Amino acid sequence: xxxxxxxxxxxSPSDFTARLLGLKELLPGCxxxxxxxxxxxxxxxxxxxxxxxxxxxxxxxxxxDLAGAxxxxxxxxxxxILFFPDLEAGLAQLIDLWxxxxxxxxxxxxxxxxxxxxxxxxxxxxWxxxxxxxxxSDAQELAFAVRSLALNxxxxxF
Numbered sequence: 001x002x003x004x005x006x007x008x009x010x011x012s013p014s015d016f017t018a019r020l021l022g023l024k025e026l027l028p029g030c031x032x033x034x035x036x037x038x039x040x041x042x043x044x045x046x047x048x049x050x051x052x053x054x055x056x057x058x059x060x061x062x063x064x065d066l067a068g069a070x071x072x073x074x075x076x077x078x079x080x081i082l083f084f085p086d087l088e089a090g091l092a093q094l095i096d097l098w099x100x101x102x103x104x105x106x107x108x109x110x111x112x113x114x115x116x117x118x119x120x121x122x123x124x125x126x127w128x129x130x131x132x133x134x135x136x137s138d139a140q141e142l143a144f145a146v147r148s149l150a151l152n153x154x155x156x157x158f
Contacts (some may be wrong), residue, residue, distance in 0.1 A: 005040035019048050026055050029072035035079050042083050058082040066090040066134055066142065073139035081143045090150025097149065 002008050007076060008016075023032040023043065027046045058081070062071050075082060084090070134142075 001037050001040050005044055008040060008044060011044070015048075016044075019044065019051075022052050023055075026052060026059065027072070027075060032076050035076070039079050042080060050157065055082050058084075061088055061091055061099055065095060068134035068140035069137060069142055070135060070139050074143050077140040078143035078147075081091060081146065084147060084150065090146040090148075093149030094146055 020036065023036070027035075059071070062069075062074075062081075066074075081087065106109055
């Protein structure tokens with residue numbers, strides 16, 4: 001870990017322990033020791049408060065938009081997703097894509113389509129993916145989809 005993040009050598013043991021305990025509190029289902037050892041720069045490179053605030057906001061977004069997905073596994077496979085700058089945009093694109101798929105399969109009533117097609121103000125309230133579909137999704141593929149969609153918008157026509 002010191003090779004990947006040399007400032008670790010000057011970090012006080014109490015500061016390091018406090019960071020690990022804070023991360024464990026935020027990510028109880030994750031192996032935070034492995035995460036910090038694997039990605040020391042993203043978990044130790046900024047002040048503790050900044051990192052914890054970013055993790056909290058990312059977790060709120062992920063829990064809101066991917067309810068039912070195995071977020072612990074997703075974070076273990078791709079911890080950088082917590083710090084991805086366009087996470088909200090990627091989740092919004094995934095919702096749009098999933099809604100298009102649902103429309104194509106006629107899983108959404110016509111009234112829903114008529115009321116949401118012109119505006120997407122209540123898109124998050126109408127995110128209609130069941131928890132089973134998300135829980136059956138591979139965590140790494142789900143993280144990859146969110147990252148990809150955040151970087152590249154959906155093609156026109158979707």
